[in-house]
Amino acid sequence: MSSYKDNKVITIGVVSELTGLSERQIRYYEERKLIFPIRSNGKTRKYSFNDVERLVDxxxxIEDGIGTFEILKTEKKEKSKEETRNRMLRGQINAAFKIRK
Amino acid sequence: MSSYKDNKVITIGVVSELTGLSERQIRYYEERKLIFPIRSNGKTRKYSFNDVERLVDxxxxIEDGIGTFEILKTEKKEKSKEETRNRMLRGQINAAFKIRK
DNA sequence: CGTGTAAGGAATTCTGACACG
DNA sequence: CGTGTAAGGAATTCTGACACG
Incomplete structure (x- = not known):
């Protein structure tokens, strides 16, 4: 389930180099609830490779003019859609099993 | 070819947490030519996940009493063996192709 | 709204050395 | 030989704020 991609081990300086974003930008996206680094010892932020990719995204x-709030809202919708899809799929699977029984 | 595992982005403090080794140990293994972190800005060491696994190894x-020099020597032999194997394999492949032609 | 910057402090990392065994 | 530690300095990161637009 968890892999290297999900392992939050990269400091903000390296993330900045990797993404080309400023530390200010990276911290701001966190403030807007778009990214969630862990804090080692409650202080220093640590990011995963997934976070790095997400940040570029x-x-x-934002460069395309989409605001942080808009991004957050759209992603919530996507997630909700996906959950609905999964729920329906599970329903069909269950139904199929009942028939076989 | 290169993946997340090979990306040297982890600072020594995180490597220490990940491996359970002291920073002293990690730096010492570098001194003994067993591990090769990159230096961002010529100063801070950065390790990959592969390095992390290698360090544990x-x-x-060392805990088993094998010295750093011994480890280095053994690995060189392994590498040499592998190269010989690859060379022979390539030879056979080439031979097979010649026959077909 | 998204980002830059200067400010002061705290946490991290670096090197070279002395110590032990 | 492999590792711990104290020492002093350099690089990194943190927060809260002011600025611009």
Missing amino acids: IANK | IANK
């Missing part, structure tokens, strides 16, 4: 959207 | 061997 976010930055691209 | 090294530490285990």
Whole structure:
């Protein structure tokens, strides 16, 4: 389930190099609830490779004029859609099993 | 070819947490040519997940009484063996192709 | 709204050395 | 030989704020 991609081990300086974003931008996206680094010892932020990719994505959207709130809202919708899809799928699977029994 | 595992982005403090080794140990293994972090801005060491796994391996061997020099020597032999194997394999493949032609 | 910056402090990392065994 | 530690300095990161637009 968890892999290297999900392992939050990268400091903000390296994330900045990797993404080309400023530390200010990276911290701001966190403030807007778009990214969630862990804090080692309650202080220093640590990001995963997934976070790095996500940050680039976010930055691209902002460059396209999409606000942080808009990004957050859209993602919530996507997630909700996906959950509905999964729920329906599970329903069909269950129904199929009942028939076989 | 390169993946997240090979990306040297982890600072020594995190490596220490991840491996359970002291920073002293990690730096010492570098001194003994067993591990090669990159230096961001010529100063701070950065390790990959592969390095992390390798460090645990090294530490285990040392705990078993195998010296750093011994480890280095053994690995060189392994590498040499592998190269010989690859060379022979390539030879056979080439031979097979010639026959077909 | 998203980002830059200067400010002061705290946490991290670095090197070279002395110590032990 | 492999590792701990204290020492002093350098690099990194943190927060809260002011600025611009």
